[in-house]
Amino acid sequence: MLQQILDVKKEEITKLHREFEGQPNQKKVSLYEALSNSSQKPALIAEVKKASPSKGIIKEHYVPSEIAAAYEQGGAAAISVLTDQRFFRGHAADLVAVKQMVSLPVLRKDFIIDKVQIRESAHIGADAILLIAAAMEPGKLHELYEYAREENLDCLVEVHSVEELEGILDVFTPKLIGINNRDLRNFNTDVTHTEAIARYIPEGILTVSESGIKTAEDLKFLREHNIDAILVGETLMRASSPGKGIQLLYGE
Numbered sequence: 715m716l717q718q719i720l721d722v723k724k725e726e727i728t729k730l731h732r733e734f735e736g737q738p739n740q741k742k743v744s745l746y747e748a749l750s751n752s753s754q755k756p757a758l759i760a761e762v763k764k765a766s767p768s769k770g771i772i773k774e775h776y777v778p779s780e781i782a783a784a785y786e787q788g789g790a791a792a793i794s795v796l797t798d799q800r801f802f803r804g805h806a807a808d809l810v811a812v813k814q815m816v817s818l819p820v821l822r823k824d825f826i827i828d829k830v831q832i833r834e835s836a837h838i839g840a841d842a843i844l845l846i847a848a849a850m851e852p853g854k855l856h857e858l859y860e861y862a863r864e865e866n867l868d869c870l871v872e873v874h875s876v877e878e879l880e881g882i883l884d885v886f887t888p889k890l891i892g893i894n895n896r897d898l899r900n901f902n903t904d905v906t907h908t909e910a911i912a913r914y915i916p917e918g919i920l921t922v923s924e925s926g927i928k929t930a931e932d933l934k935f936l937r938e939h940n941i942d943a944i945l946v947g948e949t950l951m952r953a954s955s956p957g958k959g960i961q962l963l964y965g966e
């Protein structure tokens with residue numbers, strides 16, 4: 715699946731190189747600071763997500779800015795916006811709309827493999843981007859990480875396995891590491907996957923558990939294992955309202 719997504723990304727990047735003109739970037743809000751300072755433990759990155767390869771359409775009536783505003787009111791520390799068009803039915807314009815609506819840091823969740831996508835992310839108002847270890851060699855990821863930092867963007871470095879984590883740590887030490895609980899071969903999710911990998915993450919790195927977080931029990935398990943933050947999409951998108959979804963997760 716990941717390879718299929720990346721092949722489409724390469725076509726999009728060719729167009730971006732032709733079309734994208736750099737313009738002054740907006741002031742950035744730190745994702746790292748927001749997660750570190752959140753009063754909720756683990757801190758919440760609430761995701762705006764219309765559809766996914768595993769579930770198809772998740773939310774028919776989809777107004778990203780309204781959902782993000784409700785997440786902010788519900789106590790989220792940051793907002794994640796899926797901007798991939800082909801597989802997630804998102805758009806860069808969704809992020810622009812969300813950024814105009816909230817004061818929280820906004821993470822661009824997409825498949826970033828080229829510097830031009832980072833320039834574009836900074837330009838459309840993202841405060842942070844996702845870099846996926848499975849999508850490239852650690853050396854290339856480090857190069858993109860440094861480039862993003864020059865653009866004042868925080869980076870969430872995502873791993874699926876201990877091997878990917880060690881490959882990254884051999885090259886550099888990111889400030890934020892995301893552990894994705896979704897097995898991309900069959901789309902199954904398992905939150906205990908976070909714990910199995912988090913034990914290899916050195917002190918001082920902020921750890922985010924991503925995908926398949928559905929219940930207050932899942933959250934309790936992650937809290938008990940000192941996970942700093944969670945990234946939740948589908949569960950909140952399917953809740954009767956975003957605020958209610960957050961309340962149920964945090965057991966309120």
Ligand SMILES: O=C(O)c1ccccc1NCC(=O)[C@H](O)[C@H](O)COP(=O)(O)O
Nearest residue numbers: 766767768924925926927946947948949
């Ligand atoms: O969500 C998918 O089906 C998916 C498939 C292939 C690659 C990535 C995918 N999701 C991206 C994400 O990482 C999630 O949107 C994010 O972690 C939130 O997950 P969830 O709470 O399970 O919606």
